Amino acid sequence: MPANEPYILLDSFKTTPEPNASAFKTTREPNAYVSARFRLSVCPALAATVNAITVLYPLHAARAQWPPTGPAELTAMNGEKVTVLLRSTGNSFRAPQLLLWEGRLRIDETRRILLPKGSKTHGTELTDADTLDAVPGWGEAPRQLLTTRVEKVRALIPGEPAPLTSELLQATPQVEQGGDGPCTTVLLTTTALPGRDPVHGCLWLIQGYLPRRVETVLHGVLLVPPSHLTSDHGTIAATSLPRSTAVLPAATALPFAQALNFAEPGPHAYLSALDALTPPRT
Structure with a gap:
């Protein structure tokens, strides 16, 4: 995972070719390249899925007895390396996404800030509404753990929306x-x-x-x-x-x-x- 950048676990975007966009082909090389323009938009079914997972995650976590990630647990991780599962709409479309973000927690009396890897001053505030989970450490193991948990929650939704x-x-x-x-x-x-x-x-x-x-x-x-x-x-x-x-x-x-x-x-x-x-x- 690149420093200062979250990993997009799930998003609600779809891409469709522009109907009037002309594709062009480069023939200078033996393997020709084709380029076309695409339109980026929000898929309502995907947005509904991401939003539902946000709601289902803490309900299933309590039923499955996963380790809690409340204010007390986050406070205990103050200053530590953590990987956080977040719901975010911080894009130009305000489309819901599920992000995995690695960083260090900095907690004071009023706010919880996640400082991404490589940053000591600029971070993201973790709100109760958008913070779904957090596990200690960086790297493949915590990412896979959170990914597996999201997949289990996604399986609660009947079929494909x-x-x-x-x-x-x-x-x-x-x-x-x-x-x-x-x-x-x-x-x-x-x-x-x-x-x-x-x-x-x-x-x-x-x-x-x-x-x-x-x-x-x-x-x-x-x-x-x-x-x-x-x-x-x-x-x-x-x-x-x-x-x-x-x-x-x-x-x-x-x-x-x-x-x-x-x-x-x-x-x-x-x-x-x-x-x-x-x-x-x-």
């Missing part, structure tokens, strides 16, 4: 509010209330869309991870879903009554819902 399209919404069944049909479509999204921090990793378990509406209104059960929000059933307009929303096509359909049970308050209800949505491994 896919973009949410209008065609998919139109394919959901028509339902009447109050019906007991199964939840056949699962959305991975973010929920936000005015003046409050957004909650990532929310699950909309969709029964279908309501008829006789001017716009597409979806009915189902909203499951939220532990936060200031509460899980509930109800409706949401498709236009109100944030751009960083993905569909989980591999998720198992759940009876509406079972989905409602997961909306009941409980310390492990959210993780239990993910377990139920994950198809059995073959």
